[in-house]
Amino acid sequence: MLRCNNVSRLPHFTPQLCQRRNLIGFVRNALGLDPPPSPDDPTPENRFHPWDQSPAGDLRERAARIRALAVCPVTGKEINYTCPLSGIPTHHSRTAWEQDKQYHETKKWAILKKVNIYEHDLRSGRPFPEFDFPQELEFDRTVNMTNWDLFFYTRQFYSMDTEFQLAAVTKMLSYPITIASVLHQFSPYYLNPKGPITLEGLKSLAALRYTLYPFENKTAAATKDRPVRIFILGARAEGLLPGHVWKQLQFLFPETAFEIHFIGPECLVNKEKHQYVSSPTPIVRRVDETLAFVYHTDYFHVYHEAQDFFPYDPYLDIFFCFHPGFGAPESTKLWLDKSMAGLLETKCAIFTTGFNKSDLLRDVNAVVDKYGSELDMLMEPTKNVYGSTKWELNDANPQEVYQFNMYIAGFRGKRYHAIEI
CATH class of the missing domain: 3.40.50 (Rossmann fold)
Known part of the structure; x- marks a missing residue:
């Protein structure tokens, strides 16, 4: 993080600019406003890519492996169609995909979409501050083992505010x-x-x-x-x-x-x-x-x-x-x-x-x-x-x-x- 007391090292930063940023930060804190989102923050929108067109080569390979190993639940034939909702190959054809009532009625594609976006998030190259784990337990603190949320809070883990952070850390x-x-x-x-x-x-x-x-x-x-x-x-x-x-x-x-x-x-x-x-x-x-x-x-x-x-x-x-x-x-x-x-x-x-x-x-x-x-x-x-x-x-x-x-x-x-x- 850039600090205003280092402006002498950063000639493109002026005292006026630092004062303005400090004022904005003060107003946000006073009003209880969240900081503006970073474009690198994971969202279902920016982490979604069809696996056969994925920017990650290993996910393109997984799509090919699915096509080679799996069969369509409707036709029993090979899989050649990628579900547009989940981005994962699931059926033989679009017709078979449309005919699979159970797939759509149970919204199974929604969980498959989570699989998709979680895998792309891990390969996104974003910072992973949630992996900065706490060290020794302080002598005056008691850990609450009721669930993940209370465990993370009482052990003073990084605040995991998104499902992406939670998924990455809980798996590990x-x-x-x-x-x-x-x-x-x-x-x-x-x-x-x-x-x-x-x-x-x-x-x-x-x-x-x-x-x-x-x-x-x-x-x-x-x-x-x-x-x-x-x-x-x-x-x-x-x-x-x-x-x-x-x-x-x-x-x-x-x-x-x-x-x-x-x-x-x-x-x-x-x-x-x-x-x-x-x-x-x-x-x-x-x-x-x-x-x-x-x-x-x-x-x-x-x-x-x-x-x-x-x-x-x-x-x-x-x-x-x-x-x-x-x-x-x-x-x-x-x-x-x-x-x-x-x-x-x-x-x-x-x-x-x-x-x-x-x-x-x-x-x-x-x-x-x-x-x-x-x-x-x-x-x-x-x-x-x-x-x-x-x-x-x-x-x-x-x-x-x-x-x-x-x-x-x-x-x-x-x-x-x-x-x-």
């Missing part, structure tokens, strides 16, 4: 803050019947909070001889997030050190070679003395059977599976055999998310159907308070839209089995 923060919302003492999830947390869930979360809040438990400090471990199974995008994003989780528990263990063949990417990294030993990257990333590039059951993570401790360990696909046909066997059996053996809390309600219910039901007598539900399936607000698109079916981490549930291996007497 959804993973760490979803974890934080489950663990935090002011969690937005309550005990049944007012909330989705079961009695067994309360027991598991109470054990973890006993460690996370040592000053409230006089003996906790003596029992905590290692960092809290957060295991993220099937990690993909989670492993790509930079350290300062995950640090927002640690800031909420300033007395606790964390190790985040990313597990799975896609958890680590060599960005220069554009390929996944495979390593026979864990790869450790330390952010600072309170936060470390550990990458394990094989499946969880491999490390579990080798006892690499032993001993597990319900006071110090927790598992998260973001959009795992427990019940998806292509991945059910991989998840529900050795990996799920190993997860339940740990007796630690396990939380999972889904792209939407049906996606989460499919995963939870698949686990319950196979292991129902061996597990306790910790959190009934519910809407995730900290799901991403950014709409995403399935290129193989452009009318299928979703948001990351929209729903969440939790379970754990049964600790006390019934005994017949």
